[in-house]
Amino acid sequence: MRSPSLLALDFDGVICDGLFEYFQTAWRAYCQLWNPDKTPPTEEVAQTFYRLRPVVETGWEMPVLIHALESGFSEAVILQEWPNLALELLHHHRLNPKEVGAIVDRIRDQWIAQDLPSWLSEHRFYPGVIDRLKATENFVIISTKEARFIRQLLQEQGVEIQDDRLFGKEKQRPKYEILRQLKPHYGTIWFIEDRLKTLQMIEKHPELTDVELFLADWGYNLLRDRDIAQQSDRLHLLSLDQFQRSFDLWS
């Protein structure tokens, strides 16, 4: 593989670990929906939530995941059955994804409006990634998080990123579209993402066949996802250790 002329990176689960923020927001939404007697959450439920975070695809599932854990569903059952189980639990409580998603968004928005520093402080950078970014000449970030928060989090680490290098939630476009748009301007693009389904979506686009796709094994994915990436002809499984090394050691 030739070295990339552009490195494209997802943010959450690749550069930045937002697990604490996810859990705090999810817990607040769970409390609003289910009014549990015991607050605050136990460390055990937090730790189990962190491990199961990869099963969550959309925001509304987060409080439902906590509800499942508090109702006694085992980690193994949740890993196997999650998409159906999540919907069953919703229907059982006469809820729907849209209204639960709106509650999650509102709780997060209120938190950000009332105390931005505390919200930002629930984010951590994976070891070594900031140094790697500083050492990378050409990179863009493609994320479903709002650009203004990404910019602020990176600024705190001494990384400045220009507007045309940051594609956040407000762009409202799928990641494959953004890659397609970037392609004519850059030769070889390498893209790192922690969600297998996003990479599989990109794989379906014939005009993106020369984009090298990496699954970040340190992000929010499961062993079964990493196995698929490892066995794939097209995808590369990348470790945090490799990520910090030179490009010729990435595969």
Ligand SMILES: [Mg+2]
């Ligand atoms: Mg991600």
